[in-house]
Amino acid sequence: MNFHLQLWRQKSADTPGKFESVEAKEITPDCSFLEMLDIVNNRLVAAGKEPVAFESDCREGICGTCSIVINGIPQGPDRGAACQVYMRKFKDGETIFVEPFRAGAFPILKDLIVNRSAYERIMRAGGFISEHTGGAPDASAILISKPVADAAMDAAACIGCGACAAACPNSSAMLFVGAKVTHLNLLPQGKPEAKKRARAMVRAMDEEGFGNCSNYYACEAVCPAAVNASVIAKLNRDYIAGEISEAVGAID
């Protein structure tokens, strides 16, 4: 198969970028999208040109390193991360636009690579259960019903890639933060800090410059881990309870 690529090229964070036309010729349909980019890059290198920079690691859809937008869709068409997109999904001769995630809180570093450290800072504000190694009771002492464990797992499946914020017209990170809060706040172990966690993570999110949710659901549509937008409702509920609780000086 042959494709006309429009690749975003940008030397560094503070230089302007632009789309550049690159031909991807004789590509096997069973090739993954990133393998197609590998082939294109190796051809560029062999011709003495600089390859396009993009990040990937596990290439099985779980590490969340992928940060590209294919034809306007963060992480590309279909469910799963960009590394799970296969060339057989495209038409022969198609023009494909490839660009980095677009969100103010994810500045572009080079070509298709963005800086997602904002998510790290949100996690450090409250994305954990405060406990220390060695202090745990026997695992069987805590009973958790299957539906609760399953719902926590659905939220915990988030791969932290940032596609939600990149897809959102408000660049909101609420699907990500909602997933974290839902996972931990649903479980009995996470209850003692539930309100504090929601408060701290939402505040950190605001500080990073992410917007708010306006029920557009673009995040849910692109989420490679199929995290449901209902986590945002859970986040809002716990956040409001947390704010009220702090405002009235309640013990939470």
Next chain:
Amino acid sequence: MILDAKIPAGPIEQKWTNFKNNAKLINPANKRKFKVIVVGSGLAGSSAAATLAELGYQVDCFCFQDSARRAHSIAAQGGINAAKNYQNDGDSVWRLFYDTIKGGDFRAREANVYRLAEVSRNIIDECVSQGVPFAREYGGELANRSFGGAQVSRTFYARGQTGQQLLLGAYSALSNQIGLGRVTMHEHTDMLDLVLVNGHAKGIVTRDLLTGEIKSYAADTVLLCTGGYGTAFYLSTNARGCNVTATWRAYKRGAAFANPCYTQIHPTCIPVAGDYQSKLTLMSESLRNDGRVWVPKKKGDNREPQDIPEEERDYYLERKYPSYGNLAPRDISSRSAKEACDDGRGVGSSGLGVYLDFSDAINRLGRKTIEERYGNLFEMYENITGESAYERPMRIYPAIHYTMGGLWVDYNLMSNVPGLHVLGEANFSDHGANRLGASALMQGLADGYFVIPNTLGEYLSTQFGGPKITTDLPEFKKTEEEVRERVNRLLSVKGKVPVDVFHRELGLILWDECGMARSEEGLKKAIAQIKALRERFWKEVSVPGVGAELNQSLERAGRVADFLEFGELMCLDALTREESCGGHFRVEHQTPDGEALRHDDKFADVFAWLFKGDENTPELVKEPLHYEAVHLATRSYK
């Protein structure tokens, strides 16, 4: 040199307790004075960094990814073993210990493995307390599944994403400590060398992957938690970024590299489809709980699987190993698949594949149950191959998955270089010549949460009152200079061949000659080919761009350069070990029915290799393995 494993005295059940009772403690005020460098943020690295910070040490943690949470532990699917015996099916610490020793084909260090089985129980407690959403039964109890090489159900799991959930647990503990200011996290930072001061590991030299800045960090001790070297084979189930650089650089600074030829080939991966491929995808071993492995009885039978009648199918694992059946250990299952394919009975267009068939399980349990157990794996399979495993059997073939070899460590997880500790897959100690499924997660977390916090004091207690270590010392400046030279050398080759081409070629050499079957002739040939390839690399490689910028070609070139040296050591180790054991199968050493033939009289040792200069053969030092608690036996899963 003699490698002293420092195994505590006493009967095996008492060794860890005895050790802890007599361990050197560091008081809380003094812990705050010690700096610890942790390289790598997978299960071993994140758990160690978080736990040591909780104890009060000043920790610097490094990873090459953009987030600690992306380390390759995240991709582990199936589960984590623990001797909880929640199922009341006869499990115990002893049984997990014995299964692991036997699974490793009696080439692991007894005392370390027993300790691993012992602390396995604490790991599950710890993870649950962090909020890891393990699978549960309706009443709220923890669920278990069985895994290869065991006859009990002791594997805890979180769907097919157990590694992800365990790493997120460790990462959340780490994030907490970073937020509290007790850990300084350095993402996008590659360790390129180890710094020794008076023979002790006291720091590292790194390259900032965003700016290209080369910089040193000093500490009182260094922990390498940098994973395995499976990516030496190019195609593997490992992540693209996995590399041997940190451990290889430590080796070149004097740390012994143990059993590099012990590599694990996982039996259930999606077969290779073409030369464009960048990685192989694992289909979790847990699938073998419900899937049945078979090939046609007739050679070259290319009928569709559903057209092959039951009596013309060879369920070879069930036939050869009736008591373990489809749950035979990984090395044995892989080799059996290779035998079937070598015999001309492989399936798929390449003939390098066997069927993993779920039709019986779907008939017995219903599609919904199978979907619940393995839904994400089936989806992944369909996405990659375009075939639905609900409708036709999966095609699978073995692929490189894990490496049991690694830097040599003593009972305290310290290498022969004082101050250099090695945890998780990066060390060699617990899995012998073959690792059982669901044991890697267990070992990574055991090392980080429970072993190193107790053993680190043995070294640090000897370091009071020494001279202050700072990066101003000439040792740091010298190592930095050497790193810069190496980077510049890569940039100045200015050839025309992309790095990937060399990596792929090295991978093919290793897969053909140092893969599932190895021979003296093949290994000698491989060593010569690797030497020639290395020479070509340094004449022809193309590394565009400059050093002081985000330069992915340069990152890869450095890693491949190290693999090109390391691959030779792997082959040398395989050549020297003239026996078959676990994942190391020398065709010259097999029983009449094709099983691995060990030579305990000559090879019940750890082979540890010491660097003696680029032009010289490395020196082999042996650590004899003393089996006091178990008897060396021929491994049988029949």
